[in-house]
Amino acid sequence: MNSEHAIVTTDLVxxxxxxxxxxxxxLAVPTYAVLGLVGPNGAGKTTWMMSVAxxxxxxxxxxxxxxxxxxxAAVHRGRISILPQDSELPLESRPLELLAHYGLLQGLTRRxxxxxAQAMLTEVHLGDRLNSxxxxxxHGMRKRVMIAQCFIGYPEVVLLDxxxxxxxxxxxxxxxxxxxxxxxxxxxxxxxxxxxxxxxxCDHVAFVETGRAVRVATLEEVVGTGxxxxxxxxxxxxxxxxxxxxxxxxxxxxTDDPCGLVCRxxxxxxxxxxxxxxxxxxxxxxSGVVRVAQGSDLETEYLEGRxxxxxxxx
Amino acid sequence: xxxxxxxxxxxxxxxxxALRSRRALVVLLLYMAAAVCNMHWSINLLHKLENELVTVxxxxxxxxxxxxxxxxxxxxxxxxxxxxxxxxxxVLQDITGKHPVELIYAWFAFFYTPLLVVLVAGSRIAEDxxxxxxxxxxxxxxxxxxxxxxxxxxxLMIGFALVLSSLGAYAVAKYRLAGSGTPDLFLxxxxxxxxxxxxxxxxxxxxMGLSLLTKSASKATVMGIIxxxxxxxxxxxxxxxxxxxxxxxxLPYLGLLVPDEHKMYMWRNSLAPLVTGTTYLIALGxxxxxxxxxxxxxxxx
Numbered sequence: 001m002n003s004e005h006a007i008v009t010t011d012l013v014x015x016x017x018x019x020x021x022x023x024x025x026x027l028a029v030p031t032y033a034v035l036g037l038v039g040p041n042g043a044g045k046t047t048w049m050m051s052v053a054x055x056x057x058x059x060x061x062x063x064x065x066x067x068x069x070x071x072x073a074a075v076h077r078g079r080i081s082i083l084p085q086d087s088e089l090p091l092e093s094r095p096l097e098l099l100a101h102y103g104l105l106q107g108l109t110r111r112x113x114x115x116x117a118q119a120m121l122t123e124v125h126l127g128d129r130l131n132s133x134x135x136x137x138x139h140g141m142r143k144r145v146m147i148a149q150c151f152i153g154y155p156e157v158v159l160l161d162x163x164x165x166x167x168x169x170x171x172x173x174x175x176x177x178x179x180x181x182x183x184x185x186x187x188x189x190x191x192x193x194x195x196x197x198x199x200x201x202c203d204h205v206a207f208v209e210t211g212r213a214v215r216v217a218t219l220e221e222v223v224g225t226g227x228x229x230x231x232x233x234x235x236x237x238x239x240x241x242x243x244x245x246x247x248x249x250x251x252x253x254x255t256d257d258p259c260g261l262v263c264r265x266x267x268x269x270x271x272x273x274x275x276x277x278x279x280x281x282x283x284x285x286x287s288g289v290v291r292v293a294q295g296s297d298l299e300t301e302y303l304e305g306r307x308x309x310x311x312x313x314x
Numbered sequence: 315x316x317x318x319x320x321x322x323x324x325x326x327x328x329x330x331x332a333l334r335s336r337r338a339l340v341v342l343l344l345y346m347a348a349a350v351c352n353m354h355w356s357i358n359l360l361h362k363l364e365n366e367l368v369t370v371x372x373x374x375x376x377x378x379x380x381x382x383x384x385x386x387x388x389x390x391x392x393x394x395x396x397x398x399x400x401x402x403x404x405v406l407q408d409i410t411g412k413h414p415v416e417l418i419y420a421w422f423a424f425f426y427t428p429l430l431v432v433l434v435a436g437s438r439i440a441e442d443x444x445x446x447x448x449x450x451x452x453x454x455x456x457x458x459x460x461x462x463x464x465x466x467x468x469x470l471m472i473g474f475a476l477v478l479s480s481l482g483a484y485a486v487a488k489y490r491l492a493g494s495g496t497p498d499l500f501l502x503x504x505x506x507x508x509x510x511x512x513x514x515x516x517x518x519x520x521x522m523g524l525s526l527l528t529k530s531a532s533k534a535t536v537m538g539i540i541x542x543x544x545x546x547x548x549x550x551x552x553x554x555x556x557x558x559x560x561x562x563x564x565l566p567y568l569g570l571l572v573p574d575e576h577k578m579y580m581w582r583n584s585l586a587p588l589v590t591g592t593t594y595l596i597a598l599g600x601x602x603x604x605x606x607x608x609x610x611x612x613x614x615x
Contacts, residue, residue, distance in 0.1 A: 050614075053453050054452065055615045071453070073455055073457075081453060082449070082453055087445070087449045092334040093331060101323070104323055105324070107315055146450075
């Protein structure tokens with residue numbers, strides 16, 4: 001992959017009768033990024049993924065996948081994979097033979113396909129169920145087979161629609177690690193309603209509302225990892241003005257549930273240590289500081305609507 | 315892997331998967347059981363006719379069942395009756411040289427193959443569309459390769475079912491009818507199953523073409539059953555209304571689209587009509603399939 005963006009969609013429209021599921025969806029996914037799609041139900045995340053994978057025919061707009069235009073099996077075979085939502089695997093098949101079959105179709109040799117299938121199934125902790133019929137697997141196990149099939153043959157682009165839903169907490173943690181390890185090696189797009197997962201796995205986030213991508217940014221930009229310090233407090237100080245006086249050049253905002261202070265600074269002019277040196281004494285004089293964290297969290301930023309306000313296009 | 319290689323892979327997997335599918339397996343076994351029972355009952359009927367003939371003609375009873383049937387088969391009155399049934403001198407000429415067991419099996423295979431096709435293959439594509447399993451395939455191979463692979467896989471499945479049924483029918487004939495255990499008869503019955511298999515192509519194309527239109531397996535099966543019924547009725551109407559003048563003269567052209575109208579080619583002995591029939595039937599199968607594919611190609615999955 002030489003191009004800067006693995007997927008570029010421009011003004012993508014998908015209409016179902018009068019309803020527009022995608023309404024000018026413009027998004028460029030940087031190559032080797034792990035991008036999270038965040039948005040309410042019906043915003044168009046799944047429709048966008050299905051359009052990119054060639055399952056849905058867009059009404060208008062353009063798709064450029066890996067610099068070779070819209071999806072074409074002859075061109076993109078083995079270079080893209082998808083975990084579609086609400087799609088069952090063939091129930092009578094066995095995971096190992098099915099994944100090897102998929103690998104062969106992608107252009108792998110039999111040996112490569114079998115090796116890749118076995119490795120992926122072991123990676124998702126199904127090494128002991130390689131030859132069990134899929135109908136005998138639990139929902140979570142089937143989901144893991146579905147995830148494993150996405151990574152057969154190491155495709156350049158992987159689209160995952162709600163990959164972690166239905167998994168038990170231990171598997172969720174393992175899958176998060178597995179996906180996070182793909183950062184910088186494959187281009188991955190993940191659609192999820194669990195913002196905590198997105199935060200742990202992704203390095204980019206796209207916010208989707210009513211069929212459009214309203215903001216695309218790095219996770220760092222969204223949660224302010226390099227420009228925000230968040231202080232968790234035992235109680236709000238009685239005299240907040242005094243704290244503000246201690247750091248007149250910083251932007252401070254107070255939260256009361258839970259009690260805390262969000263301090264934004266310009267990383268080009270100051271460092272977190274310098275900010276702490278100004279703020280902490282003033283805070284400790286009036287209140288207890290439980291924890292200091294770099295940056296906010298995605299869920300707070302999203303629920304309080306700050307992620308969209310900061311974008312001039314929003 | 316080339317596109318042809320992909321199609322073959324999908325076909326082999328489809329066949330393998332269809333064999334594992336309980337529904338297909340049950341239908342396949344039922345079909346084989348039906349072939350066996352049909353042979354058994356037909357031989358019972360032959361025996362009964364034989365006994366009646368022996369009684370009427372006051373002949374000494376034969377120790378080997380089937381001897382009188384073979385004589386009867388070659389008699390002129392019986393051949394006149396057959397001529398009326400087939401309404402085709404060439405076909406009559408070809409089939410009167412055959413062993414009755416062959417013809418019993420061939421009649422069964424030709425008559426029930428369309429139903430077997432619809433019940434086994436009619437829902438396979440719709441099932442994958444409904445469950446979403448198709449989505450794991452069509453980013454790996456083209457929709458056309460997938461469709462063609464499924465079609466060939468099901469054709470292999472139907473072929474397998476027909477060969478099995480011919481083996482079952484032969485086994486019954488061998489033990490129940492005198493002079494039926496010859497290797498020649500065995501090979502001829504397998505040959506009839508291959509002819510019936512070729513005759514199944516247009517129905518397979520029709521069933522799978524219809525299956526590409528819907529995401530509901532049961533709906534696809536019902537559509538398939540309706541379609542073969544319509545084909546059957548159209549064939550009867552064509553025979554009834556075809557004439558030499560006016561619009562009736564054009565009806566044989568409509569017959570080109572109906573599989574039953576090409577069936578008689580498959581009953582013939584010489585190569586030329588067999589090749590013609592095979593070409594027509596396979597082409598018709600692909601035409602039906604392509605009509606469904608034209609819709610599937612652009613549909614959202």
